[in-house]
Amino acid sequence: MVSAQRATIQDVAVLSGLSICTVSRALRNLPNVSEKAHRKVAEAAGKLGYKPSSAASRLAGGSTGSIAIIAPTATAWFFAQAVESAEEVFADGGHDTVLVSLRNNADVRSRVFADLAALRQRVDGVLLLNVDLDADEIDALAGSGLAVASVGMSAVPWDNVGIDDEHAAWAATSHLLELGHWDLAVLSGRELGGHSVRTSNNRLDGFSRALSEHDLTVHPDLVVNAGSSIEGGRSAMTELIAHRGLPSALFADCDEIAFGALMALREHGLGAPRDVSVIGIDDHPMSWFLGLSTVAQPVADQGAFAANLLCERLQNPEPDHPPTNHFLDTKLIERKTTRRKRRTDKNHD
Amino acid sequence: MVSAQRATIQDVAVLSGLSICTVSRALRNLPNVSEKAHRKVAEAAGKLGYKPSSAASRLAGGSTGSIAIIAPTATAWFFAQAVESAEEVFADGGHDTVLVSLRNNADVRSRVFADLAALRQRVDGVLLLNVDLDADEIDALAGSGLAVASVGMSAVPWDNVGIDDEHAAWAATSHLLELGHWDLAVLSGRELGGHSVRTSNNRLDGFSRALSEHDLTVHPDLVVNAGSSIEGGRSAMTELIAHRGLPSALFADCDEIAFGALMALREHGLGAPRDVSVIGIDDHPMSWFLGLSTVAQPVADQGAFAANLLCERLQNPEPDHPPTNHFLDTKLIERKTTRRKRRTDKNHD
DNA sequence: GGCAAAATTGTAAACGCTTACAATCGCTCG
């Protein structure tokens, strides 16, 4: 079957008794190929174990056979999950996935978006994970000829899937508020190495809304940037304690930040919920163990869903049905790091 | 500078007043190009913002400009770290990185290794992360024309970097033994979806050696497979407790497994070190917080180091200096989940 | 049965690069 040398479309053409051109069309399911030709080509290709050369295809203007996943970082739990699930979908669809980590670095990010033509040359599409693009970048991407889908974005001219971040944060914050806490701090992940994170901004909005519904306003001293990692949460919490003192309750942008915050508390001889109530978002596998209250979100589903959307667009590029936006459900999980504020709780002023 | 249309080598040739061929050679630093030609080409290329088309290059037999990272899974902490650090090195070296997750799945794995020619067509090299290859696969890879480097392998005909897994496990186990524990169980990650994991096998060896140095032997009932995740550790521990009862101490193949084990203990109303001493390997960011004793290893360094080795091989393929094998240091960190066995400790038989 | 239109198939020219091989250049040396 499979010879030492890779079979080319030429071989398939000869074996099937058709021209290269017809073979090419049959292989890509283009119209104007007879049933019979289709069969012959399929058979010949199968017999030869033929796989098209993505290099040649790409060079001639066809598809590249690969898709880029662009993520702010690859190490955070959320991204690792989303990347893996998307990679699986891509692989099953016959696409290679090229991983582009922005490494929380503004330079890297601008370099990537500065030369979309270069990217276009190497991949057919892009899956964006929680990258906060400005209007120009959105336009550039949309007009680049690349198929695009995203996770955790909004108001973008392509398919998107995510959760309602504003709502999730609102739910988490409201939970705190309903427990009687009013001196709330946020450990936000909205800024990461010079570029902002869409979801975190939305979560911050949800946080403010919950506050204002209780006639409270968010005090700048009480929102501190924490990156999006355990370490980030730890140092942000340390900073918060040092500069501002302990709040009554804490909303962490994601569970990993919350973990870091819990660590910092422990380092100060403090704990949740005794000294502060703490809530996160994610439902990381460790959260149950730590008793962390959180808002659960389906992460792998988001990655896979968006990846599927992208694959579909790639398969039939014609039908210009408008971009869709999907929200997956989240759920408040009350565990042990949040509790009703007591009169005896320490609290300044 | 940069026109709407991408500059081709042709454009550079015209602008520099040289032939395409000379430009091509100059760009790739091949011999037999005069100093002057070099300068002219560099200048023209710079002015045009020229970037070679990887598709064309690849098709014509040149490099593809990308490197594959093959990992058993992309979600485990170790792999996410290693992938990110390697990706950074590759990106800085001008390579795209295509991520191939074996998804803990034997089928996926054999599909990948069955058609290395296909892979060769799409990437210049491969970075293997803890994939346990059999002799045939090693030969196939080594003879595929792909540049190869690996993390966590050994006895392979290409550059490798890792830690001394056998020693790390020996150190962890010896620590347990020295604390007076002799009824030891292992939560091993050596089998993952039908293919084995090199490092875990080595760690198991280290475990046995430590045991035999104390005139103990490993009992089959006491090594249970745990995959390589928190969930895996949790269910493995649950199984261990159910089928065999609590051991005196536990060596977990990695910290995540240990986390899972701690969870399972908690679910049974048990805890470490009160009811079992537990130690892992990694020094995951959460380990400090949980007081997990462990053997720390530098993960990002391993990924970056191996990636650099691979890039170097790619840059000058000629010098056939033999493959190198690098061991990075590990360090036993004694925290709170391990303690001296007491006479009052529960223990069957 | 014959003709136009529609459907199918084939021809050949890109796509942008690498690389044998040929051509040229500049020297050295007898």
Added chain:
DNA sequence: CGAGCGATTGTAAGCGTTTACAATTTTGCC
């Protein structure tokens, strides 16, 4: 001063696809 040689540069033939466009076959209808 010219042959001869090595260093440099150029020519042109691929690499394996895609895709206008042309050629051919089939189909529908009168």
